[in-house]
Amino acid sequence: MNTSFDINSKKSQMQATITSDILGSEVEAFDIGTNALFKIALYVGVPSGSSDVDDVFLDILKKSLTQSSKISYQRFFTLLSFHYFKKRFVPQAICEVKLLRTGWLLTQCNVADLSGLDSKAAQHYFNTLEQKVFVDYIAGWSSLNNWLELEFQKVRKKFLFSLLKKYSNFILFWCLILLAIFIGLHITSKENSLTMWEQIQGWFGFITQRLH
Structure with a gap:
């Protein structure tokens, strides 16, 4: 004990x-x-x-x-x-x-x-x-x-x-959208003699003008 x-x-x-x-x-x-x-x-x-x-x-x-x-x-x-x-x-x-x-x-x-x-x-x-x-x-x-x-x-x-x-479906969806935008810019750049970057700048300028 x-x-x-x-x-x-x-x-x-x-x-x-x-x-x-x-x-x-x-x-x-x-x-x-x-x-x-x-x-x-x-x-x-x-x-x-x-x-x-x-x-x-x-x-x-x-x-x-x-x-x-x-x-x-x-x-x-x-x-x-x-x-x-x-x-x-x-x-x-x-x-x-x-x-x-x-x-x-x-x-x-x-x-x-x-x-x-x-x-x-x-x-x-x-x-x-x-x-x-x-x-x-x-x-x-x-x-x-x-x-x-x-x-x-x-x-x-x-x-x-x-x-x-x-999020594979979500990622795939946005990848397809970006691919479509890239193809569209590539095609239009040949038609209007503007580079893809110049077209993107133009879009942003247009959007900012509309917002103001």
Whole structure:
């Protein structure tokens, strides 16, 4: 009974000693987004070297996108621009690390090792433990350089294909209209000795005069 109480008491102390150092010991060669992504994959139990890390990436991305409406320009540019993507993805990933890190550390540590440690020593213990496990974990992938950008490029390609598929009829309609205008201008340019650009300028001039 006392042993159980001591363990629970020690766990409470452990939770208090884990600071807000959200990413713990990072791998310096990685950017903060890549570190956060693979920390989350580690915390949720994705096997080292597994392609399931793609699912973790998509889950974080979806959560970051839900913060804006479906028609928001920010949502649109997030899926097209890596700069906008990072501005939304990284804060969400850091938030996920905050939620998962403490619980994961509690499952990995040995309560007996913390006996007699003060707050600073306990924090050093947790950081050392996390760094060791994390370095071994990421060794399962051959290369993680630019991983975040590569994941983004895959998502962007799928997004662009989905847009083309969804609005294919609309795009085809306007392409046909533009083609018809081009052919018409080409024919009339031969008849009235005006270039296509001169005809377009004339149209704009006529329209602006009518509007005024």
